[in-house]
Amino acid sequence: xKEVEQDPGPxxxxxxxxxxxxxxYSNSASQSFFWxxxxxxxxxxxxxxxxxxxxxxxxxxxxxxxxxxxxxLLIRDSKLSDSATYLCVVNMDTGRRALTFGSGTRLQVQx
Amino acid sequence: DTAVSQTPKYLVTxxxxxxxxxxxxxxxxxxxxxxxxxxxKFLKIMFSYNNKELIINETVPNRFSPKxxxxxxxxxxxxxxxxxxxxxxxxxSRQGQPPYYTDTQYxxxxxxxxxx
Numbered sequence: 294x295k296e297v298e299q300d301p302g303p304x305x306x307x308x309x310x311x312x313x314x315x316x317x318y319s320n321s322a323s324q325s326f327f328w329x330x331x332x333x334x335x336x337x338x339x340x341x342x343x344x345x346x347x348x349x350x351x352x353x354x355x356x357x358x359x360x361x362x363x364x365x366l367l368i369r370d371s372k373l374s375d376s377a378t379y380l381c382v383v384n385m386d387t388g389r390r391a392l393t394f395g396s397g398t399r400l401q402v403q404x
Numbered sequence: 405d406t407a408v409s410q411t412p413k414y415l416v417t418x419x420x421x422x423x424x425x426x427x428x429x430x431x432x433x434x435x436x437x438x439x440x441x442x443x444x445k446f447l448k449i450m451f452s453y454n455n456k457e458l459i460i461n462e463t464v465p466n467r468f469s470p471k472x473x474x475x476x477x478x479x480x481x482x483x484x485x486x487x488x489x490x491x492x493x494x495x496x497s498r499q500g501q502p503p504y505y506t507d508t509q510y511x512x513x514x515x516x517x518x519x520x
Binding site: 334335336337338339378380391392393394396397 | 437444445446447448449452460462494508509511512513514
């Protein structure tokens with residue numbers, strides 16, 4: 294089983310749609326969770342951290358379910374500029390203090 | 405103004421050659437990383453340095469040798485390049501020292517290495 298698993302997509306959605314991405318992680322002792330965004334041929338950038346209580350940043354909502362070891366990202370009112378790959382990232386408490394990245398879910402928002 | 409910079413951006417070379425990639429961050433961060441992103445887009449950590457000290461060394465062939473002359477720089481030297489080394493290599497930095505890191509890692513623009 295991969296340490297961090299995501300549906301690779303692509304998700305093709307029209308502008309204005311709501312789209313949700315899911316991610317599961319294998320290590321129940323994982324400490325912190327993030328969504329990063331990576332545009333084509335660019336570096337990953339932090340989109341948002343994910344907290345147990347759920348958190349929202351504008352059109353983006355992230356949720357964490359520790360019991361199911363599951364993280365989600367919801368994007369409302371999709372814009373063309375949201376087209377990118379969304380990486381689920383987990384800080385697993387293995388003593389290494391390194392981030393473990395999922396392979397990403399590609400989103401294509403169409404006009 | 406670039407926070408994390410890498411050189412070169414593109415590197416095309418023959419099998420068997422030795423090459424280096426340089427990384428610099430001007431954020432005053434304590435910790436720096438090298439990641440490899442292969443053709444399947446998986447981003448995997450290779451090395452991490454904290455204040456010039458190696459703290460993470462993943463299962464990477466010993467042809468790869470990181471060097472950190474100071475906490476703002478982390479270079480990657482690769483000996484005897486192989487076809488499978490073709491990938492995008494990202495440098496990143498993060499504030500704080502283990503175990504008290506901040507959340508955000510800042511990535512450089514990447515170095516696209518092609519081995520022919």
